[in-house]
Amino acid sequence: MNELVKFENYSLTFKTLxxxxxxxxxxxxxxxxGEIVALVGETGCGKTVTALSIIGLLPENAxxxxxxxxxxxxxxxxxxxxxxxxxxxxxxxxxxSSLNPLxxxxxxLVDVLVSRWDIPKSEAKEKIDGLLRQVxxxxxxxxxxxxxHELSGGMRQRVMIAMALACEPSLLIADxxxxxxxxxxxxxILYLIWELQRARKFSVLFITHDLGIVAQLADRVVVxxxxxxxxxxxxxxxxxxxxHPYTSGLLNCALDPxxxxxxxxxxxxxxxxxxxxxxxxxxxxCGRVQNDCGILTPELAEVRxxxxxxCHLWREQRG
Amino acid sequence: MVEVKKLKxxxxxxxxxxxxxxxxxxxxxxxxxxxxxxxxxxxxxxxGSGKSTLIRCINGLVKPxxxxxxxxxxxxxxxxxxxxxxxxxxxxxxxxxxxxTSLNPRxxxxxxxxxxxxxxxxxxxxxxxDLVNDLLRKVGLDPKLSDRYPGELSGGQCQRVxxxxxxxxxxxVLLLDEPTSSLDVSVQAQVLKLLNELRQTFxxxxxxxxxDLGVVRNVAERVxxxxxxxxxxxxxxxxxxxxxxHPYTKLLIESIFYPDPNVEMKKPAIVEEVETTMNAGCRFRNxxxxxxxxxxxxxxxxxxxxxxxYVSCIKWEVMERWSS
Amino acid sequence: xxxIRLALKNRLAKFxxxxxxxxxxxxxxxxxxxxxxxxxxxxxxxxxxxxSPSLRHPFGTDHMGRDILSRMIYGARTSLFTAVSxxxxxxxIGVPIGIAAGYFGGLVDNVLMRFTDVFLSFPPLxxxxxxxxxxxKGLFNAILAxxxxxxxxxxxxxxxxxxxxxSLAYVEAARAAGVSNFMIMFRHILPSCIxxxxxxxxxxxGSAILEAAALSFLGLGVQxxxxxxxxxxxxxxxxxxxYWWVPTFPGLFMxxxxxxxNLLGDVFRELVDPRLRRRMxx
Numbered sequence: 074m075n076e077l078v079k080f081e082n083y084s085l086t087f088k089t090l091x092x093x094x095x096x097x098x099x100x101x102x103x104x105x106x107g108e109i110v111a112l113v114g115e116t117g118c119g120k121t122v123t124a125l126s127i128i129g130l131l132p133e134n135a136x137x138x139x140x141x142x143x144x145x146x147x148x149x150x151x152x153x154x155x156x157x158x159x160x161x162x163x164x165x166x167x168x169x170s171s172l173n174p175l176x177x178x179x180x181x182l183v184d185v186l187v188s189r190w191d192i193p194k195s196e197a198k199e200k201i202d203g204l205l206r207q208v209x210x211x212x213x214x215x216x217x218x219x220x221x222h223e224l225s226g227g228m229r230q231r232v233m234i235a236m237a238l239a240c241e242p243s244l245l246i247a248d249x250x251x252x253x254x255x256x257x258x259x260x261x262i263l264y265l266i267w268e269l270q271r272a273r274k275f276s277v278l279f280i281t282h283d284l285g286i287v288a289q290l291a292d293r294v295v296v297x298x299x300x301x302x303x304x305x306x307x308x309x310x311x312x313x314x315x316x317h318p319y320t321s322g323l324l325n326c327a328l329d330p331x332x333x334x335x336x337x338x339x340x341x342x343x344x345x346x347x348x349x350x351x352x353x354x355x356x357x358x359c360g361r362v363q364n365d366c367g368i369l370t371p372e373l374a375e376v377r378x379x380x381x382x383x384c385h386l387w388r389e390q391r392g
Numbered sequence: 393m394v395e396v397k398k399l400k401x402x403x404x405x406x407x408x409x410x411x412x413x414x415x416x417x418x419x420x421x422x423x424x425x426x427x428x429x430x431x432x433x434x435x436x437x438x439x440g441s442g443k444s445t446l447i448r449c450i451n452g453l454v455k456p457x458x459x460x461x462x463x464x465x466x467x468x469x470x471x472x473x474x475x476x477x478x479x480x481x482x483x484x485x486x487x488x489x490x491x492x493t494s495l496n497p498r499x500x501x502x503x504x505x506x507x508x509x510x511x512x513x514x515x516x517x518x519x520x521x522d523l524v525n526d527l528l529r530k531v532g533l534d535p536k537l538s539d540r541y542p543g544e545l546s547g548g549q550c551q552r553v554x555x556x557x558x559x560x561x562x563x564x565v566l567l568l569d570e571p572t573s574s575l576d577v578s579v580q581a582q583v584l585k586l587l588n589e590l591r592q593t594f595x596x597x598x599x600x601x602x603x604d605l606g607v608v609r610n611v612a613e614r615v616x617x618x619x620x621x622x623x624x625x626x627x628x629x630x631x632x633x634x635x636x637x638h639p640y641t642k643l644l645i646e647s648i649f650y651p652d653p654n655v656e657m658k659k660p661a662i663v664e665e666v667e668t669t670m671n672a673g674c675r676f677r678n679x680x681x682x683x684x685x686x687x688x689x690x691x692x693x694x695x696x697x698x699x700x701x702y703v704s705c706i707k708w709e710v711m712e713r714w715s716s
Numbered sequence: 717x718x719x720i721r722l723a724l725k726n727r728l729a730k731f732x733x734x735x736x737x738x739x740x741x742x743x744x745x746x747x748x749x750x751x752x753x754x755x756x757x758x759x760x761x762x763x764x765x766x767x768s769p770s771l772r773h774p775f776g777t778d779h780m781g782r783d784i785l786s787r788m789i790y791g792a793r794t795s796l797f798t799a800v801s802x803x804x805x806x807x808x809i810g811v812p813i814g815i816a817a818g819y820f821g822g823l824v825d826n827v828l829m830r831f832t833d834v835f836l837s838f839p840p841l842x843x844x845x846x847x848x849x850x851x852x853k854g855l856f857n858a859i860l861a862x863x864x865x866x867x868x869x870x871x872x873x874x875x876x877x878x879x880x881x882x883s884l885a886y887v888e889a890a891r892a893a894g895v896s897n898f899m900i901m902f903r904h905i906l907p908s909c910i911x912x913x914x915x916x917x918x919x920x921x922g923s924a925i926l927e928a929a930a931l932s933f934l935g936l937g938v939q940x941x942x943x944x945x946x947x948x949x950x951x952x953x954x955x956x957x958x959y960w961w962v963p964t965f966p967g968l969f970m971x972x973x974x975x976x977x978n979l980l981g982d983v984f985r986e987l988v989d990p991r992l993r994r995r996m997x998x
Contacts, residue, residue, distance in 0.1 A: 090725070115576040116547070225665060226439075255438035256603055260647035260660045267657050282577060285649030289657045312653040326577045327651040328606030330633055335610050338582040342546050451892050473896075481894035494885035498907045508893030557889070 076145070077244055077276050078104040078127060083139035085122060087132070092347040096122050098300045098354075099139070101373060106243065109270060109277040111291035111308075113284065113323075117343055118297040120280045124246045127278075128161050129153035144243075159189055162237035163246040167253050168229035172221040178232055179217040182239065189240045204235045208265060227258035234265065238273075245270075248280045263290055284327040288312060293379075296320050299344055299354045302373055306380040316382040318359045353385065361386060393429035393597055394450065394484075394565055398422055399459035401445050417668070419445040420456070421621035427614075429564070432591060432598040434612035434629070436605065436644070440666060441618040443601045447567045450599070451484045452476060463565070477512055485558035489570040491550030495542040495557075501528075502538040505557045512561060527556040530593070532586055548579035552586065559590070565597045572607060584611055605633055605648060617641050620668060620675040622692045626702040637703040639680045639711065674705070682707045729983040735976040743792040756786035756943055766959045776961040778952060780941075784961065787943040788969055794944045795973070798859060798937075799924040803917050805863045810870030815901050815909065817871070818878025829875070832868045840865040840927060841934075848936045858937035862927055866920075873916055874909045881908040911988045919981030922974035929970060945970050 085097040097119045104110050112120045125131055127141060129150070141148045143156055165171045173181060179201055186197035202213050208231040210216050221229055230250060237245055247266065251259040267290055270277050279290060287294055287308070294311045296304040296319065304317040315321040322339040341358035344350070353359070356366040365385050373383040401420040406413075420442040427433050437443045448454040450461055452471060461468050468480050485508065488494035495504050505527060506520050515523075525535040531552040542550050551571060558566055571587070572580040588611060591598055602608050608615060608629060615632045617625040617640065625638040636642045646661055667678045674690050677683035686706060694702035705711075724730060742749070750756050761781035769776045775784040817828040844861035851857050881887060882905065890900050929946030931937035938944035940951065945966040952963030 284651040330605035477894035488885040511895040
C-alpha cells in the first residue's frame with residue numbers, strides 16, 4: 074500500500090463579508106492506492122471542500138495553510154493542473170448541471186478524451202463505444218447522439234462516470250454522486266463504481282452522508298465534523314467500535330428499515346465556523362464532555378490499530 | 393376520513409417538432425384508497441411515481457383530470473374561495489420537503505405561522521401572539537424565535553416552523569411531502585420524533601410521502617407503494633417491508649443500503665430503465681423477471697392477497713411460492 | 717433597505733450614491749442657493765451675453781446672457797423630476813400587469829402579454845412627435861410619451877420574476893392555507909420582484925434622463941425659456957466653436973449624473989445576484 078494522497082495539517086479559511094470562515098482545521102489523513110475511502114459528515118462539515126482542495130478548485134477568497142501531497146509530491150498552483158482531470162477525476166452530485174446541455178454526449182466525451190490524451194478527434198470517437206459499455210450503457214448508438222436532457226438521471230450519472238474513467242485516473246473523487254437519484258438507480262450506480270474499482274484498482278474518495286452506503290462500499294471511513302476529522306478507521310472497526318461521541322451519535326441516527334426504532338437525536342446544532350475556537354469543536358453537543366474539552370483541542374491520534382480519534386476520552390490509550 | 397376515488401391526473405405535452413403530436417404523461421392513473429381518521433400512512437415511490445402529484449390533488453394544489461377526493465365525506469375537488477377555506481384549508485395542511493423554500497425568506501417566523509390563520513378570519517394580535525408562542529413551544533422551539541427570519545435558522549428549525557404553520561389552523565390531516573429528505577441525518581431523527589409526538593397530542597391523521605423506507609418504518613402504520621402513477625402494493629408497514637409481494641416492492645427493498653458493514657455488496661437485480669410510454673398493461677413488465685403475455689393486458693388493479701394486503705400483480709402467488 | 721446597507725460597504729457605491737445625492741440636494745434647494753435666480757428662469761441679460769467662465773459666472777453665460785451655472789442647477793430639477801416621474805409611472809403601470817400575467821398564467825398571461833407587446837412596438841421618439849403634434853409640446857407630454865413606451869419593460873421583468881416565484885413552496889403553502897390570490901401576489905410575489913426592479917429602475921434613471929434630454933433637444937419636451945440640460949445643449953450647439961462653454965457644461969453634468977446612476981445600478985445588480993454577492997469582499 075503506498076500513499077496516493079496525503080493531507081498534512083491542512084487548513085482552509087474563506088474570507089467573506091461576514092468574517093473568516095474556517096472551513097477546514099488541521100486536516101491530516103491519507104488515501105492509499107487501491108482503496109475506497111469514505112468521507113462522512115453532515116452539511117457544513119467540509120467534506121466537499123476537502124475533495125476540491127486536492128485538485129485546487131477553490132474560490133478566490135480561500136486561503137490555505139499546510140500541505141497536500143500527491144504521489145509524494147507537494148501539490149501547488151503549477152503542478153495541480155497536471156493532476157486535475159488526468160490523475161484525479163471527479164464526479165459531482167448533480168448530473169444535470171455537470172453536463173453541458175448544448176452538446177451531445179459524444180461531443181462531450183470526445184472533448185474529455187482529446188484534452189486528456191492529446192489524440193485526434195477521430196481516434197477519440199472510436200473509444201466512445203467502449204467507454205459507454207463499461208458503464209453499462211449498451212444502447213451505444215442512441216446515447217452517443219443524445220443530448221443530456223434526453224437521458225434519465227441515472228444514465229447521465231453513468232456518462233459522468235464514463236467521462237471520469239476516460240482519464241484513467243489514479244483517484245476518483247465521487248461527491249455524493251447518488252444523492253439526487255432514485256433508490257433503485259442508486260444501487261446500480263454504486264455497484265458499478267464498486268465493480269470498476271475492484272477491476273481497475275484505482276482509489277476512490279467517496280463523499281456521502283449516508284451511512285448505509287458507507288457500510289457496504291467503503292474500505293476505510295473518515296468522519297468529519299465542522300471542519301475537523303474526528304475519527305478515522307477501517308469500516309468494520311468503525312461500525313463495531315465507534316470511539317468518538319459524534320460518530321456513535323451519527324451511527325445511532327441511521328434509520329434501518331428492518332427495525333422500528335427511533336434513535337436518540339444528537340442535541341444542539343452545528344457551531345458557527347467563524348471565530349477562533351480552542352478546545353473540542355463538538356463539546357457543546359457532547360454527552361460525555363469533560364473539563365479539558367473546553368481548553369485543549371484534541372489531536373487526531375491512533376488509539377487502536379489503524380483507528381484514529383480526536384477525543385480526550387481516549388487520551389490514555391494513545392500509542 | 394380521507395378518501396380518494398379513481399383519481400387521475402394527466403399532463404399534456406407536445407411531441408418534438410412544430411407539429412408534434414400531443415401525448416399524455418399519466419402522473420396519477422386511476423388511484424383509489426382511503427385513510428381512516430387517526431391513521432398514519434405512507435405513500436412510497438421513486439421519482440415519476442406520482443406520489444407528490446397525488447397528495448397535491450388531495451389538498452387542491454393540483455386539479456385532477458378526473459376522479460374524486462372526499463374529506464370527511466364531502467367532495468372537495470375544484471373548490472375555490474370561501475368553500476375551499478371551509479372544507480379544505482381548515483382540515484388539511486401540508487408540510488413541504490425543502491425548509492428553505494417553504495418559508496418566505498422576507499417574512500418573520502411570526503408572520504409565517506399566522507398566515508393560514510389570518511386567511512380564515514381576523515384575530516386580535518394578543519391572541520395571535522399566544523397562539524404562536526404556544527405552537528413554537530409545541531414544536532420544540534424557543535418562542536423568542538418568532539422575531540427571526542428563516543435565513544437565521546437552521547434547516548431543522550425551519551422545518552419545525554413549517555410544522556407549526558401547518559398546525560396553526562388546527563387541521564385534522566397533515567400531508568407531509570418528504571419532510572426530512574432535505575435534512576441532515578442527526579436532525580431527521582429529531583423531526584420524526586416530534587411528528588410522532590404531535591400526532592398523539594393532536595390526534596392527527598398523517599399522509600406521508602417518502603422514498604426512504606427507514607423513515608416510513610418509523611412513522612407509518614400503513615404503506616401504499618406507487619409506480620408510474622399506479623398503486624402496486626398496500627398493507628401494514630412491517631409486512632410490506634419484511635415480506636414484499638409485488639416485484640417492484642421487492643426491487644425497492646433489495647436496493648436499500650443497510651448501515652451494517654457485514655452485509656456484502658450485492659449486484660442489483662434489474663438494470664433496465666423505467667419505461668414511461670407504455671399505455672396498456674402492467675407498467676412494470678419491461679423490468680419484471682416474472683412477466684408473461686398476460687401482463688400485457690392486465691390493468692394493474694389491486695388484488696386482495698390476504699386480509700388488508702393488496703397487490704397489483706397477477707403473478708404474486710407464483711412469486712410467493714418461488715421465493716419461499 | 718438591506719440592499720442599501722450592503723451597498724454602502726462598496727467604495728464605488730459610496731461614490732456614486734454621493735454624486736446622486738448631491739444632485740438631488742441641489743435640485744431640491746435650487747431656488748434658495750442659485751446665484752442668479754431670474755436668469756435661471758429665463759430672464760435675458762443681453763448685456764452680458766456669451767461671457768467666458770469667470771469668478772462671477774463660474775460656467776460663463778449663454779447667448780441670452782444668463783448665468784449657466786444657475787440654469788444648470790435648475791436644470792437638475794427638471795431632469796430629476798422627469799426621470800423619477802417616468803420611472804415611477806412606468807413601474808406603477810407595468811408591475812401590476814407583470815405580476816398578474818406571471819402569477820395567473822394561461823389566458824390572462826396571453827392577453828396581458830399581447831397587450832404589452834403592442835406597446836413595446838412603439839418607437840419612443842416617433843411617438844413623442846405624434847403626441848407633441850396632437851396634444852402640444854411640453855414637459856408633461858414628453859413624460860407621457862416616455863411612460864407609454866417604458867412600462868412594458870417593467871411588465872416583462874416582473875412577469876419573469878413572478879413566474880419563478882410562484883412555483884416556490886412558500887407560495888404553494890399560502891395557496892394551501894386558503895390565502896386569496898391578491899394577498900399572495902401582494903405579500904409573496906411582489907416582494908420578490910423588488911430586488912430586480914430596484915436594479916432596473918436605478919439604471920433606467922440614467923436612460924430616462926438621456927431620453928428626456930433627447931426629446932427637449934429636438935424641441936419636443938421642455939420649452940424655452942425653461943432651463944433644461946437637453947435644451948441648453950440644443951440651443952448652445954450653434955455657439956460651440958467660439959463659445960465652447962455654452963453646451964459643454966450641461967453635457968458634462970449630464971454625463972456625470974447618468975454615469976453615477978449606472979454605476980449604482982451595477983453595484984445593486986452584483987449584490988442582488990447571490991452568486992456574485994458571495995464574491996464580494998469588503
